[in-house]
Amino acid sequence: MDTRLLLISHAATAAMRAGRFPADDPLDARGLAEADTARARLSIPRDAAAFVSPSVCARETASVLGLSAVIDEGLADVDYGRWHGRRLADLGAQAPQDLAAWTHDPDAAAHGGESFSQVVKRIGNWLDALEEASCNTQNVVAVTHAPLIRAAIVHALGASPQVFSHIEIAPLSVVELRRSRRRWTWWPASQ
Numbered sequence: 001m002d003t004r005l006l007l008i009s010h011a012a013t014a015a016m017r018a019g020r021f022p023a024d025d026p027l028d029a030r031g032l033a034e035a036d037t038a039r040a041r042l043s044i045p046r047d048a049a050a051f052v053s054p055s056v057c058a059r060e061t062a063s064v065l066g067l068s069a070v071i072d073e074g075l076a077d078v079d080y081g082r083w084h085g086r087r088l089a090d091l092g093a094q095a096p097q098d099l100a101a102w103t104h105d106p107d108a109a110a111h112g113g114e115s116f117s118q119v120v121k122r123i124g125n126w127l128d129a130l131e132e133a134s135c136n137t138q139n140v141v142a143v144t145h146a147p148l149i150r151a152a153i154v155h156a157l158g159a160s161p162q163v164f165s166h167i168e169i170a171p172l173s174v175v176e177l178r179r180s181r182r183r184w185t186w187w188p189a190s191q
Contacts, residue, residue, distance in 0.1 A: 003130065003179040005140045006044065007149045010053070010061040011035040012171040015085070022077055022145075023085035026056045027064075031171075035064035038172040048139035051075060055145070061172075062143040074126035075144040081113030106161035116151065117161045123148050124155040127177075127184060149175050156184035 011031040015022055027035065042065065052062040052069035053076050062069040083091060091099045098110035109115040114122075130140065146169035154161055156177050169175070176187040 003138055003140060005177045007152055007175045008143045009146045009149055009169050009171055009173045010058040010143055013057050019088045021080045021083045021086050024055050027060045032064060035061050039065050044141055045139040048141045051142045053144045058143045075142055075148060077145040078119055078147045079113035081111035083111040103165060106164055116164045119147060120151040120154050120161045123151040127155060153186055156186050
């Protein structure tokens with residue numbers, strides 16, 4: 001059976017708007033309102049199996065979108081190591097070489113957490129497990145983080161993780177992947 005997967009990036013948090021690496025931040029009033037507005041424009045199939053990252057912001061986004069989603073560790077945000085909660089601008093001033101390496105080299109993890117290549121492998125394993133799991137539905141929805149969605153696109157295309165910095169995913173964006181005999185493919189989201 002072919003699978004249609006809708007990957008939804010969680011709503012923005014105050015930390016994101018302040019240019020901070022996430023530290024399991026909740027949605028603020030603005031993020032909750034944006035998710036509520038998105039609920040009206042998103043047409044999520046009623047029969048979809050729903051999964052969500054364990055992070056607070058993703059779980060709150062899924063809840064506002066009306067999803068009864070199963071928490072899945074495979075959808076967890078990037079492990080930013082020592083950079084959790086730190087401002088990007090501060091890191092640019094204090095550790096410019098480490099930040100430059102991490103943003104340009106998919107194998108770099110100067111912060112002691114995950115490299116982007118590791119994230120691509122992790123989400124690829126999740127996608128492969130989703131393929132093998134016989135969900136009794138062809139529609140799946142997952143609320144997760146922009147870097148995980150970028151990694152899923154890289155995996156679906158069989159592209160080099162080197163292209164990760166060329167993919168932008170805004171809060172509450174929807175990316176559609178489909179699994180058929182040809183493997184995973186990236187489709188324009190029909191939202």
